[in-house]
Amino acid sequence: MKILITEFMDEAAVASLAKQFETHHDATLVDRRAELLTRLKDVDALIVRNRTQVNAEILAAAPKLKVVGRLGVGLDNIDMPGCKARKVEVIPASGANALAVAEYVIATAMMLLRGAYFSTAAVTAGQWPRGPLSNGREIADKVLGIVGFGDIGRIVARLAQGLGMRVVASDPMIAASAPVWREAGVACLSLDELLAQSDVITLHVPLVAETRNMIDAARLATMKTDAVLINSARGGIVDEVALAVALRSGQLGGAALDVFHDEPLKTGSMLADCPNLLLTPHIAGVSAEANIRVSSMIADRVAAYLSTPGT
Numbered sequence: 001m002k003i004l005i006t007e008f009m010d011e012a013a014v015a016s017l018a019k020q021f022e023t024h025h026d027a028t029l030v031d032r033r034a035e036l037l038t039r040l041k042d043v044d045a046l047i048v049r050n051r052t053q054v055n056a057e058i059l060a061a062a063p064k065l066k067v068v069g070r071l072g073v074g075l076d077n078i079d080m081p082g083c084k085a086r087k088v089e090v091i092p093a094s095g096a097n098a099l100a101v102a103e104y105v106i107a108t109a110m111m112l113l114r115g116a117y118f119s120t121a122a123v124t125a126g127q128w129p130r131g132p133l134s135n136g137r138e139i140a141d142k143v144l145g146i147v148g149f150g151d152i153g154r155i156v157a158r159l160a161q162g163l164g165m166r167v168v169a170s171d172p173m174i175a176a177s178a179p180v181w182r183e184a185g186v187a188c189l190s191l192d193e194l195l196a197q198s199d200v201i202t203l204h205v206p207l208v209a210e211t212r213n214m215i216d217a218a219r220l221a222t223m224k225t226d227a228v229l230i231n232s233a234r235g236g237i238v239d240e241v242a243l244a245v246a247l248r249s250g251q252l253g254g255a256a257l258d259v260f261h262d263e264p265l266k267t268g269s270m271l272a273d274c275p276n277l278l279l280t281p282h283i284a285g286v287s288a289e290a291n292i293r294v295s296s297m298i299a300d301r302v303a304a305y306l307s308t309p310g311t
Contacts, residue, residue: 001306004039006030007049009071010295017299021045021306037061045302047071050282051263054078059086067091067305069298072285074234076207091301095151096293097285101204101232102155104258104284106163109144109200112228112254112276113137137199137226140164145198147191147214148205148233149174149184156202157186170194195222200230207234217242226253228276232284235260244270247277258284 003017005025017023021044029036030052040046040062047069048054054068059082067089068078075092083090111117114136122129144160146153149171157167168187174180181188191214195201201223205211215229216239223229229252231238240261246252254276263282271277285294305311 001044002042003045003047003302003306004029004043005047006036006052007047007071008291009047009298010291012292013295013299016296017303020303040065045069045306047298047302048077050074050077052077054083056082059083059088066311067302069093069302071294071298072097074206076234089305091298091305093294093297096297097287097290098152098155100287100290101152101285102159103287104232104280105156105202105230106139106159108230108256108278109160109202109228110139111278112230112256113139113142113200115254115276118276139200141166142199143168143197145169145189145194145201146186147171147194147201147203149180149186150204153202153204154180154184156204157184161185165200168194168197192219192222195219196224198227199224200228202230203233203237205233205237207236211237213237213239215239215243217245220246220252223252225251228252228254228256230256232256232258235263241270244274247274254278256280258282 001021003021003023005014006029008027009025014023014025040058042064043062044064045067046054046062046065049071054077056079059065059079065088068083070078070090070092073092073094075090078090080090116133116136119129119133140163142165144165144167146156146167146169149169153169157169160167168189170189170191176188214237220242243255247255256278258280259282265271271279
């Protein structure tokens with residue numbers, strides 16, 4: 001059986017697959033679409049991250065495809081109905097990078113609340129902005145609002161509670177009577193209640209029709225003027241133009257975006273030079289440790305699937 005890996009995967013995990021199957025790993029193949037399509041003709045398994053669009057064209061080019069391994073958890077780059085119709089199994093790395101994302105959320109929340117970490121250029125230029133930076137806020141006793149209370153949201157809640165935050169969350173997929181709320185010590189609120197009460201809002205929902213532009217101008221206007229917003233979920237959940245307007249007008253205290261509507265972010269974006277804005281290139285779930293966990297999980301699960309009799 002043949003496995004094709006089109007984006008970065010930890011070498012130890014690749015080696016484990018290569019011992020059992022004919023395996024081709026090229027982390028840059030995602031950028032050479034024509035070659036990618038050609039290589040798919042006799043592939044049994046495809047392993048991707050978030051940049052490879054597993055769409056109708058890919059599926060048509062891979063008549064032998066049995067399984068797609070996703071080095072991450074988001075599935076918006078995979079045609080799930082198309083895979084189901086073809087009986088192609090899709091295996092995400094559920095939970096393997098949750099801690100990395102959760103730590104990213106806490107770190108950026110602390111940076112944005114304190115407001116002191118944008119001063120490097122001024123300090124090295126001989127300025128001393130101690131006065132303006134003396135009113136940064138502590139994270140303890142602040143209200144953290146988590147939108148989407150799955151694996152990542154629950155780890156974020158635990159870390160935040162360890163720092164003395166009060167945590168509330170919203171998730172329409174979990175009943176208000178579900179025991180998880182009591183067990184986690186987290187209050188279940190509606191989205192609108194959460195946005196109005198929280199000092200820090202972090203998003204952990206998939207990009208689907210119901211969540212596209214979920215955080216728009218109207219909802220940004222309901223947040224506290226000193227609140228900070230963190231999106232490490234998917235681009236498209238936050239209206240980037242509305243966010244830029246809110247930051248520039250002082251309607252919002254700060255924001256961190258790790259994901260964008262268009263990736264890479266286009267030159268001339270409205271987000272350029274916004275105050276109190278941290279931008280990172282879709283790396284919240286990527287760390288040295290998470291790379292190993294994600295890669296080994298997918299290698300093991302794809303190998304197990306291919307080795308199942310009748311596959």
